[in-house]
Amino acid sequence: MITIHIPTPLRKFTHNAAKVTVDADSVSGAIGALIGQYPELGKHLLDTDQQIRRFVRIYVGEEDINQLSGASTQLKPGDAVSIIPAIAGGSKG
């Protein structure tokens, strides 16, 4: 099982789940399985070419997948995948 950490801004698409577990052996497989469970996430994570969007980072453990093998990075059971979006909040509002 792979645990995917869902960041706050995207939890509205996962019925507020902060973690989702999937069976997958690669990052693209894990993201695909996640979108399978929560189709609305698809357009926020992937662009029209099915590439991971540039304003989200995907990590396996503490490593950015761009420093590994990108979306084809292999996963082993127990790995944690994190989706890290840009958030801007701070000052006023």
Added chain:
Amino acid sequence: MSEVQFSKQELERYSRHLIIPEFNIAGQRKLKAAKVLVVGTGGLGAPLLQYLTAAGVGTIGIVDFDVVDESNLQRQVLFTVDDVGKPKVEVAKQRLEKLNPHITFKAYNVALTSENALDIIREYDVVADGTDNFPTRYLVNDACVLLGKTNVYASIFRFEGQASVFNYAYPDGTRGPNYRDLFPSPPPPGLVPSCAEGGVLGVLPGILGSLQANEVIKVITGVGDPLAGRLFLFDAATFETRILKVAPDPANPISGDNPTLTELIDYEEFCGIPAQNGEQTSDIRAIDVHELKRRRDAADGSVLIDVREPYEYEIVNLQGRLIPQNSVEEHLDQIPSDVDVIVHCRSGKRSADVIKVLQSKYGYQNLYNLDGGILAWAREVDTSLPTY
């Protein structure tokens, strides 16, 4: 650095620093000699400014263009009810001068822009970014990279916080990763709501802003191991913390192998935010709150739809039909097309987005956006209503 002298009062004030072996008077001298610019005097800025002032950073610049609002007091602990309506930087400066009279403060009651950012930031050694929007995040980042300043970053949303130290100067002269290495481009407008739309737990900026102050002090004094090349994540709801690695991106347009950004750009445009009166909103018809009042008083048969969330409706509402933005497309049967329909939200942005979708996808031609949303109604028509 030994030319930095302290009065008896200062030595007594900073004694708890001076007796930390690896900090001592050398660290305190570096603090006194340092110039730090705090951008944003809000939730993050409040603890940042208070701790940097208390700790003895010699010169502190404060940038904010805003005035204190009632809704700030839930988290911006630098301000009191007496300060509502006053410029934040002025109030902050007055409070902080009382906290530590040995500090030089410089208040900039302006918005940081591409026109003034380099001139302001140039005067400082370290920048602490406590702003609240993507254009300013990228502006602060790019200005810091162009000027070779370290940018101590934190950001918050609801229960979640991020912190990092960007563009850190390593002893060998190289620079650590910056914001664009982490996020090459901003999310499209609307995907990640602002704190005004999405909310934030009041104590969260207190936690993240304190961490930011800690990193600023570490960067200045050289004590410890700053959060450079790493991203700290904190989920206040689950108390989970993570530290992830941030690597330089060779394609980074400002610091990568082939930099193309050599000056500041239009950051509103970069973040996809249309200019005021841009074409995106021009095909949306709008009415103001006074027109809505006339129509309601005349019972003209128009329908009012509220596209906010149920918890916002509970705070205050205009008895409109509640159809939250995300569920609008599932409730088209509740949106008539034969009478005028006025759509409103908190400030008018979400309702405009809803109208855009309804017009372009479903052919509605009877929709009006309520300019300024329920906030404008509470301000101009019924001041007994709470704002949030």
